[in-house]
Amino acid sequence: MPRRRALLLLHSRWSGSAARGLVLCVLTFGVVLPLCCHRSLYSYYFLRSVYLDWMSDESLRKSYEQGQQALRYWQGLATVRVPENPPAKGPELLVTVVTARRVDGHSSHYLLQVMQKLDRLLRACRDPPCAEVVVCDVESGPFENEDATLLEKWFRVVRRFQDEQQMIHEHVNIFEKEKRDYVYCLRKGWELLSPRNVVVLEDDALPSDDFFAVIRNLLSRRFALSALYVKLYHPERLQSYWNPEPYRILEWMGLGVVGATALLLILPLCGPLSPPISTPHLLFLVLYVMAVAELCGRHYLLELRRLSPQLYSVSPATECCTPAMLFPGNASVRVAALLDGAVCQKGNAKDMVLYRLARSTRGEHAHSVEPNLIQHIGAFSSVRANPWHPRLL
Numbered sequence: 001m002p003r004r005r006a007l008l009l010l011h012s013r014w015s016g017s018a019a020r021g022l023v024l025c026v027l028t029f030g031v032v033l034p035l036c037c038h039r040s041l042y043s044y045y046f047l048r049s050v051y052l053d054w055m056s057d058e059s060l061r062k063s064y065e066q067g068q069q070a071l072r073y074w075q076g077l078a079t080v081r082v083p084e085n086p087p088a089k090g091p092e093l094l095v096t097v098v099t100a101r102r103v104d105g106h107s108s109h110y111l112l113q114v115m116q117k118l119d120r121l122l123r124a125c126r127d128p129p130c131a132e133v134v135v136c137d138v139e140s141g142p143f144e145n146e147d148a149t150l151l152e153k154w155f156r157v158v159r160r161f162q163d164e165q166q167m168i169h170e171h172v173n174i175f176e177k178e179k180r181d182y183v184y185c186l187r188k189g190w191e192l193l194s195p196r197n198v199v200v201l202e203d204d205a206l207p208s209d210d211f212f213a214v215i216r217n218l219l220s221r222r223f224a225l226s227a228l229y230v231k232l233y234h235p236e237r238l239q240s241y242w243n244p245e246p247y248r249i250l251e252w253m254g255l256g257v258v259g260a261t262a263l264l265l266i267l268p269l270c271g272p273l274s275p276p277i278s279t280p281h282l283l284f285l286v287l288y289v290m291a292v293a294e295l296c297g298r299h300y301l302l303e304l305r306r307l308s309p310q311l312y313s314v315s316p317a318t319e320c321c322t323p324a325m326l327f328p329g330n331a332s333v334r335v336a337a338l339l340d341g342a343v344c345q346k347g348n349a350k351d352m353v354l355y356r357l358a359r360s361t362r363g364e365h366a367h368s369v370e371p372n373l374i375q376h377i378g379a380f381s382s383v384r385a386n387p388w389h390p391r392l393l
């Protein structure tokens with residue numbers, strides 16, 4: 001008899017727990033998260049059909065306004081500021097900005113926006129200067145890159161077609177040209193200034209406010225000594241846990257365990273409905289926290305790391321994209337040599353080639369930093385065909 005009663009008690013406890021778990025899941029995943037996240041671009045709850053077109057148009061409009069504002073800034077500067085001295089040799093950091101003339105999106109003046117932001121950041125750290133900046137103009141078409149010309153008074157602008165006349169007669173696919181342009185810019189920066197470290201930005205990579213503080217911190221970490229490159233950007237849409245990168249799965253499980261333990265410790269303070277501390281409850285809460293994190297969007301969790309440069313995480317490099325890259329020490333020269341030996345084409349652009357080269361070359365290590373240190377503002381590509389109506393996703 002007592003055995004039956006014990007079984008009944010256990011059964012009622014379990015069904016009570018299951019019912020509470022079910023209510024919690026329905027409320028969280030069916031009510032609270034949809035209400036909180038339906039406008040968050042990188043959440044699973046984002047209402048794409050309702051908001052995507054509108055948000056994309058808004059972002060294009062803003063980008064156009066910011067481009068026009070940057071254009072006025074650089075045009076107006078000529079009357080109020082004296083040009084600075086040419087960049088000094090041997091700087092701690094050289095930032096090379098690779099740029100080509102854009103046909104689509106020309107009026108958003110991406111390059112001018114990026115340079116305006118760099119100018120603002122550099123004026124905030126002058127003694128000693130955070131970095132020297134060189135603009136690397138790789139335009140080879142019949143028209144000049146007007147934005148680069150406008151910046152000439154303020155920054156050193158190097159031009160590939162002036163240095164390498166033969167490039168005008170080069171008949172290579174656009175991805176191979178893009179790679180050769182990149183190699184030229186890497187080598188030219190090194191040759192001109194012999195910097196101790198190099199950052200290469202593409203002309204639509206807008207640095208974040210803490211850009212130089214984080215770079216300085218990264219360079220002070222041990223891993224940088226042996227790094228071939230550190231990626232400073234990965235597309236937001238590819239940052240979720242479900243984009244399987246081994247370290248992300250570990251991070252996801254760790255977050256689940258920490259979050260569930262915190263909940264188990266906090267819930268008893270909230271009243272009699274709290275679950276008892278047991279392994280099944282812990283497992284349930286681990287899965288619950290993991291699901292909440294993924295559905296809300298890992299991208300938003302990463303933003304918390306912006307609190308301090310020390311909190312930025314470094315992990316093995318991910319494949320896609322090179323809009324912002326840090327090359328510690330003489331790594332930019334090694335990368336130029338590696339890229340020189342490879343051929344790029346559609347489906348095998350310089351970002352993929354570099355990723356594979358880093359993995360297959362003994363002794364070289366490639367890393368990614370999170371969260372992103374730049375915002376990618378280029379809605380229009382200068383190497384690919386552009387859609388009639390570019391979208392944020």
Ligand SMILES: CC(=O)N[C@H]1[C@@H](OP(=O)(O)OP(=O)(O)OC[C@H]2O[C@@H](n3ccc(=O)[nH]c3=O)[C@H](O)[C@@H]2O)O[C@H](CO)[C@H](O)[C@@H]1O
Nearest residue numbers: 098099100178181202203321322323349351376381382383
């Ligand atoms: C955000 C993002 O995913 N960007 C990636 C995407 O660029 P996108 O397709 O977004 O092209 P983009 O217009 O950003 O151009 C990338 C870079 O190439 C430069 N450029 C352009 C034309 C040219 O003849 N020579 C030249 O060097 C241009 O100035 C810019 O610095 O694909 C590229 C590879 O193809 C790189 O992996 C980019 O990081």
